[in-house]
Amino acid sequence: MAGLNLILVTHARKLLEVECSDVGLPGRKGDMGILPGHTALISTLRPGELSYQPAAGGARRFVAVAPGFCEVADDTVTVLTETAAPAENIDAASARAERDELAAEYDRASFEEQAGLKDRVDTAQARVDVAGRV
Template sequence: MLPEAIELIIVTPQRQLLREKVASVQLPGASGELGILPGHAPLITELGNGELSYKASGGGEPVILAVLSGFAEVLPDRVTVLAETAERPEEIDVERAKEALARAEARLKSTDPEVDWDRATVALQRAFVRIKVGELRRRVHSHSSQ
């Protein structure tokens, strides 16, 4: 029998962000996006930097979170996300992320041989995801205020 909902657990080393029954989950896997519905085959994957979205069991708008690297274990009735960092849109400091983005870009553009390319690229990605998810809140916010 197929389970009707997935228990979505999102934890980071600092805290538990979410433990909820959901209808579907979209994960930013390291090798590509993963859409998970109840009854999915067991799977384990690394996560990249990206957006995680899920739809609550009762339906409604998908909820989007920024997830920055980690792992996810998928079982038929449960998805466990062990993220290094996970943030809700309203928790993201977009200004800070923009500054980080500018810094990373400057570092990647410079010809300084000391620059750690991998680190700068990761910083760039992370800033990108943060800004994208963070800006979401603004849009949602301005919509509702209109």
């Protein structure tokens, strides 16, 4: 059976390399679903929720990712991001606390500062969302 190979890399390590039957990516312009045989693609990613269905079976898995980009070619999905946290590794309470803290900072920030903070707030929010998936 043709499957997809998902490789998730952060600057600190290769986090994942798994066979899966489909991958969901948070594209900058909207969510994307990648199935085997997808055309070659390069896209930027917004902070959000990456999901995949392991080929080995079992439940669908979720990973919170920071902004980055992805490359799809030859049924291999390579995702590069600054941080990534699989759902099972996230502590929901501390994720929520971090989100609230950043959101408060965002509200206090000036308009120019907000631009720089936006991605961090969204990343924290993604982590909270993903933690709720387990």
